[in-house]
Amino acid sequence: MQEKVKYLIVGQGLVGTWMAYYLQEKGIPFKIINNTQLPSASSVASGVINPVTGRRMVQTWMIETVLPFVVDAYNQFQEKAGVAIIKKAPVALIHPSLQMKESFDYRLAHENVYLLKSDTPNWKSFFITPFGTGEIGSCYWIDLVQFLKTGREKIKDHYLEATFEMEDLKLNSNGVEWKNLNAEKIIFCDGVQAMENPFFKALPFAPNKGEALIVDIPGLPNKNIYKNNVSIVPWKENLFWVGASFEWKYENANPTNSFKEKMISSLDSILTIPYKIVDHIVGIRPANTERRPFVGLHPTYPQIGICNGMGTKGCSLAPYFTLELINHIEMATAINKEANVERFKHLLA
Ligand SMILES: Cc1cc2nc3c(=O)[nH]c(=O)nc-3n(C[C@H](O)[C@H](O)[C@H](O)COP(=O)(O)OP(=O)(O)OC[C@H]3O[C@@H](n4cnc5c(N)ncnc54)[C@H](O)[C@@H]3O)c2cc1C
Incomplete structure (x- = not known):
């Protein structure tokens, strides 16, 4: 029997969960297809929202608009689900070099509202800090493992554990058909797998491999995110997520010994307390050459949409741009020009 949904x-x-969350909130019928055995960047990400980016410590794209929006979104999600999802966690900077310290001091004095001095931090005794310390305020940690799990439970009546096979998709004048499902729109929130999607593979994807270690560090306070050349992010109890690599060129998506050795060397050079590695995880970021998301409807097939290309910023961009896409479809509101796939009309047509 055919089942009819709108989406x-x-x-x-991260992206599909937020799409589903907003559709459910709005009472719009949908079905979500997901295969938990396929690689997912969201399931290995550290879950950090940081308003400051890169070695020059500049403010992240659109952060003034996006940050208050997403903090509110995760808080509402957490309140409705009754589980802890978002935690304020300032980034404790352990300057890795004199140059980075100077870069921080410069930004602190010039037009950056997020950097703070950290004169007497209570975490200092756990680290070697030859170049001093600093702090980034307004940072958050999202428990992504919990978020994905709770998100799935919340939409269980709409969730289909399956592999979406493109050859089963049929387009018609009212929308699309996939197996026994009829929908007005199909929205691809399939991360790096979109690179094989015939409708969107022409977009300038530039996947990026990231490795991380899960490390037991007994005694290290878990109220902060720590950042040196590596990030040390609270994970669960004594466990910390340590990483990540950032590789544009890679042979496969396997963990590497060279990354592990690099992390061990970094941890040995900054930590004053013992630690033990318990896991080594890998993911591929759905990044792109422009470092801007891909959001919108296909220029030739308006029944097909995409929300992707979140790169290193999925936690902050996903809630904002999924709602923007739904509002665009439902109420004809505009999609941010820098994110709208309309800008690649020439490639997609
Ligand atoms: C090591 C690492 C650290 C990161 N740290 C951070 C961080 O601290 N903060 C931050 O904001 N971002 C971070 N990111 C980036 C973040 O993970 C991504 O931006 C985000 O997860 C992308 O979400 P997505 O939903 O687009 O893709 P994914 O999370 O990859 O989800 C795609 C989903 O689609 C499913 N799927 C795909 N194809 C099919 C199919 N044919 N049939 C069925 N299901 C399918 C997959 O199973 C998967 O569940 C990190 C990434 C990595 C790799």
């Missing part, structure tokens, strides 16, 4: 969503990572 078919492919993928339940």
Whole structure:
């Protein structure tokens, strides 16, 4: 028997979960197809929202608009689900070099509202800090493992554990058909797998491999995110997420010994307390050459949409741009020009 919904969503990572959340909130019928055995960047990400980016410590793109919006979104999600999802966690900077210290001091004095001095931090005794310390305020940690799990439970009546196979998709004048499902729109939230999607593979994807270690560090306070050349992010109890690599060129998505050795060397050079590695995880970031998301409807097939390309910023961009896409479809509101796939009309047509 055919089932009719308004939206078919492919993928339940950060993006698909937020799409589903907003559709459910708005009472719009949908079905979400996801295969938990396929790679998912969201399931290995550290979950940090940081308003400051890169070695020059500049403010992240759109952060003034996006930050208050997403903090509110995660808080509402957490309140409705009754589980802890978002935690304020300032980034404790352990300057890795004199140059980075100077870069921080410069930004602190010039037009950056997020950097703070940290004169007497209570975490200092756990680290070697030859170049001093600093702090980034307004940072948050999202428990992504919990978020994806709770998100799936919340939409269980709309969730289909399956692989979406493109050859089963049929387009018609009212929308799309996939197996026994009829929908007005299909929205691809399928992360790096979108690179094989015939409708969107022409977009300038530039996937990026990231490795991280899960490390037991007994005694280290878990109220902060720590950042040196590596990030040390609270994970669970004594466990910390340590990483990550950032590789544009890679042979496969396997963990590497060279990364592990690099992390060990970094941890040995800054930590004053013992630690033990318990896991080594890998993911591929759905990044792109422009470092801007891909959001919108296909210029030739308006029944097909995409919300992707979140790169290193999925936690902050996903809630904001999924709602923007839904509002665009439902109420004809505009999509941010820098994110709208309309800008690649020439490639997609
Ligand atoms: C090591 C690492 C650290 C990171 N740290 C951070 C961080 O601290 N903060 C931050 O904001 N971002 C971080 N990111 C980036 C973040 O993970 C991504 O931006 C985000 O997860 C992308 O979400 P997504 O939903 O687009 O893709 P994904 O999470 O990859 O989800 C895609 C989903 O689609 C499903 N799927 C795909 N194809 C099919 C199909 N054919 N059939 C069924 N299901 C399908 C997959 O199973 C998956 O569940 C990190 C990434 C990595 C790799």
